[in-house]
Amino acid sequence: MRPALLNPAFTPINRLKGCGPKLAALIEKLTGGRLLDLWWHRPSGLVDRRYRPTIAEAQPGRICTLEISVEKHFPPRTPRLPYRITVSDATGSLTLVFFNGREDYLLRALPPGETRVISGQIELFDGRAQMTHPDRIGTPAEIAAMAAVEPVYPLTAGLSGRVMSKLVDEAVSRAPVLPEWLDPAYQKRQGWGDWQGALHRLHKPEEAEDLEPFTPWRSRLAYDELLANQLALLLVRRRLKRLTGRPLVGDGxxxxxxxxxxxxxxxxxxxxxxxxxxxxxxxxxxxxxxxxxxxxxxxxxxxxxxxxxxxxxxxxxxxxxxxxxxxxxxxxxxxxxxxxxxxxxxxxxxxxxxxxxxxxxxxxxxxxxxxxxxxxxxxxxxxxxxxxxxxxxxxxxxxxxxxxxxxxxxxxxxxxxxxxxxxxxxxxxxxxxxxxxxxxxTEKPPGRKPVDTRTVAAERLPEVMEAVARKIETGERVYWVCPLVEESEVSDLAAAAERHAALREKLEARLGAGSIGLVHGQMPAADKDAAMEDFVAGRSKLLVATTVIEVGVDVPEATLIVIEHAERFGLAQLHQLRGRVGRGGKPGSCLLLYYGKLGETSRARLKIIRESDDGFRIAEEDLRLRGAGEVLGTRQSGLPDFRLADLAAHADLLATARDDAKLILERDPTLKTPRGEALRHLLYLFERDAAIQYLQSG
Known part of the structure; x- marks a missing residue:
């Protein structure tokens, strides 16, 4: 049974004030549908409204909060033009600009002759100061009640930052006081407060540094999540080990x-x-x-x-x-x-x-x-x-x-x-x-040579297509990997379906009908298997694919793999894909096609994949350069999806959590002591409750 103290955590978000069905559906898609999902939804930035200059002092490009007198409204002559309002203080004047501004709303929000407080970014236009769409407008009393520093949360289409902040605020205010599950000496040494205080502080950043993973409050919550993970794993493992095996001894x-x-x-x-x-x-x-x-x-x-x-x-x-x-x-x-x-x-x-x-x-x-x-x-x-x-x-x-x-x-x-x-x-x-x-x-069997890996700018696409055709004409086979299946408005990634069509148009007459196959994750399983079998059997010679070909498939005749938008793939994934070629004695080649100008991290990552053939080194580098959430794609790999812990930043906490979990179960195997009872709350809080049943049955 889940402890009653934790009931607020599992309250549906539609119980929050102002969270109707439409809003609840948007938030559920983004974070999940319970209060604890909002607790773990970390701010990704902040808006600092503590800079309160006069109009004359206001620096362009900074968010500033100004107390102003509203002078005059200038509604546009045509709907295409912006609505303008002149405002001033003792030191100068400023124009507020609203695109598609509704006159009735703006007259209510900024009545001429009244004093108001506005907050937003100042910019210069034709040498004059203006503020486009202030993100806060109110009376001096309303603004005084507003937080001077506001967290900024990851959002989804249809959800505004202000609404999200309000809902997270209310959700966090309902977080209960829970019994302490940390070892007191370790907690004191780390300088950590209680979990509820850490949660409140997580959602009240005051400086940009407060968003870093190393703050005391974030570290405390990350440790809680890692401890729940390690404790649950040890409970499951202990049960598996207790299940009696039987000696199987072969005679050789x-x-x-x-x-x-x-x-x-x-x-x-x-x-x-x-x-x-x-x-x-x-x-x-x-x-x-x-x-x-x-x-x-x-x-x-x-x-x-x-x-x-x-x-x-x-x-x-x-x-x-x-x-x-x-x-x-x-x-x-x-x-x-x-x-x-x-x-x-x-x-x-x-x-x-x-x-x-x-x-x-x-x-x-x-x-x-x-x-x-x-x-x-x-x-x-x-x-x-x-x-x-x-x-x-x-x-x-x-x-x-x-x-x-x-x-x-x-x-x-x-x-x-x-x-x-x-x-x-x-x-x-x-x-x-x-x-x-x-x-x-860690060793390769004899005869396995490293795959020759090169990076190629996308501008050289016609040359790459020509190289592919030449390879196939010598009797070899080629993979062409793309990250997405269809072009989408939000993404410029090469789509497998589109690339397949382009390659057919360019090369099929030369290579023969049916020589260019297509396989992707959205195809029915039978069609996918048929497309793969055609390639394995040599009926198709060039296989355009998404990453479904990544693991295990063995086609000895495949000697070249082209990976489009290589800069967007994980290193471990690139290494896996590259392993599809050069499996039949002939040397393998891999062309990493990249688009646009490479950033520093992308360049460093592609350099590692070019230089190293050691999957373990590559995986460690990927973790260091990109963080755990990206490595292997957590959902695809069955690795836990941490919401507070960052494995690249919190690796030392993970080691401590593992040792702590071992010690806990040695001293209190059924979690019956006061700390053990508190740890049961922790397991439920991080939804590792499946492990609780092993306490009874194990």
Missing amino acids: RLRDKLDKALPWPLTNAQRQAIAEIAGDMASERRMLRLLQGDVGSGKTMVALYSMLVAVEAGAQAALMAPTEILARQHAETLAPYAEKLGVKLALLTGRDKGKARAALLEQLASGGIDIVIGTHALFQGDVAFHNLGLAVIDEQHRFGVGQRLGLTNKGEGVDMLVMTATPIPRTLSLTAYGDMDVSKL
């Missing part, structure tokens, strides 16, 4: 045979990872290990060795991939080895129907299949295993926790190995996986 016969069948020896990093996994599988505890490997580091082979441990021990293994095309690719890669070893391997996807599917399921349930590779079809209700011992999950960030557990629930004490080709900086890894055991593949 299949792995020895595989060693002899491989075209080249395993790297040291692969051997190390296999040893760590086999050690976990042999223990009484259930394995939960993350295998991180850069593009082309040989994760699939490590997965095969791990699955063979299970088969040697008399159990079955399953490998789950996020897309059908990836599942098929894994099956095609591993099937020849399985055949040589006498291991029965099968593929199960959503495409399997009727008798064929029924026969496959029967074999799986009777133990006739040793290794099954598939999509999320593997954890559907009618899929039963004879004796599932190991579940391997590929590109695990594409699956929800529920889907992962759905597969491990198909057997007794199933070990889990999760794999990702997205190198994740240590800080991000901690927030997503806590202290999960990690194996890293």
Whole structure:
């Protein structure tokens, strides 16, 4: 049960004064629909109205607050002209300018002969001072009651800053006093107040520095969020570790045979990872290990060795991939080895129907299949295993926790190995996986050469198209990646659909009908798979795509990738995309097309991607240069979306939160002490309540 003290946090925003259904819908789209969503909606700037000069002293370009006498109104002769009002004080005069100004409103707001206070930016026009659309107008008493410094919030179309400020103000005023969950000594050392005081201060910046991530109030709230994250992860992890596993010890016969069948020896990093996994599988505890490997580091082979441990021990293994095309690719890669070893391997996807599917399921349930590779079809209700011992999950960030557990629930004490080709900086890894055991593949198998990466200005687009055509005429294949699917009014990014049309017009006659394919995330899954299969099979030679091609897809003939608007992509993403080429022995090339003049950060980022082939270094640099919210795109990667913590700025707080969470659970495993009770409030406040149930059940 959620503590009653927290009920205000989950009050719908339409209970706030003046927040009707239309306004509530706009805010919900921007922040979420509860008061706590407004609490976490941080100001992005401020308006300082403390500068109160006379008209003669007012500096152009600064926001100033002036007390003036209203002289005369000059309504425009035609609607196209602005409405002007002359105002003055003892030192001079000023013109107020309103475009599309309504006379009735302006006469009420600024009646001639009256004293008013206005606030806005002064500018010079033909040598005369004017103020266009003052953003505050009122009587001296009204302005005196107004805050001298106002926070500025991120907004959405149809929502004004003044309305947003008012609603956030009211929401924050309803924040309750909660029991203190911080360690008193640590809190004192950091000089932090209570969480409610920190929340109030977050929304009352007085100087530009108050918006920085290192202020005491922001640091306190960031720590609260990170502590909730780490505590929840440890609770989930503790429960998984308590779930009894079963020792799976192989005799090595299949792995020895595989060693002899491989075209080249395993790297040291692969051997190390296999040893760590086999050690976990042999223990009484259930394995939960993350295998991180850069593009082309040989994760699939490590997965095969791990699955063979299970088969040697008399159990079955399953490998789950996020897309059908990836599942098929894994099956095609591993099937020849399985055949040589006498291991029965099968593929199960959503495409399997009727008798064929029924026969496959029967074999799986009777133990006739040793290794099954598939999509999320593997954890559907009618899929039963004879004796599932190991579940391997590929590109695990594409699956929800529920889907992962759905597969491990198909057997007794199933070990889990999760794999990702997205190198994740240590800080991000901690927030997503806590202290999960990690194996890293840091070497490339022999024969893998770095992809030749170059930056090219968009003005050279015709040359790039010509280079693409020449590549294809030599029998090679090319990817062309764009960030968006269709042109939108708000964005000038190259759209995949538009680029596809332009490339067809320019090159199809030369390359042959149907030689230019298109794949993007908004296509139906079947169409997407068909377009990818055409490219894999060589029916299309040039594939225009959005980032859906990013992970795992293996086309050995693809040797060139063109990435348009490279300056807008994350480094980790560029590195992933670049890994799609040069996988078949021939060297790969990557052209990063950029538009306009590059800023300093963009230039630094593209320089790193040109110079480095180390995905882990690239990911760390991306985090440093762009901050965590951008790295990997949090929503796409399944990494938590922090609203108060900035992982690049608060990495030290994350380390402390991890140690604190460990200590808390060692001393008070059921969170029953007074601090433990306060920490339950913290978990609910940051919506990590799923972890609370593990306190009871764990």
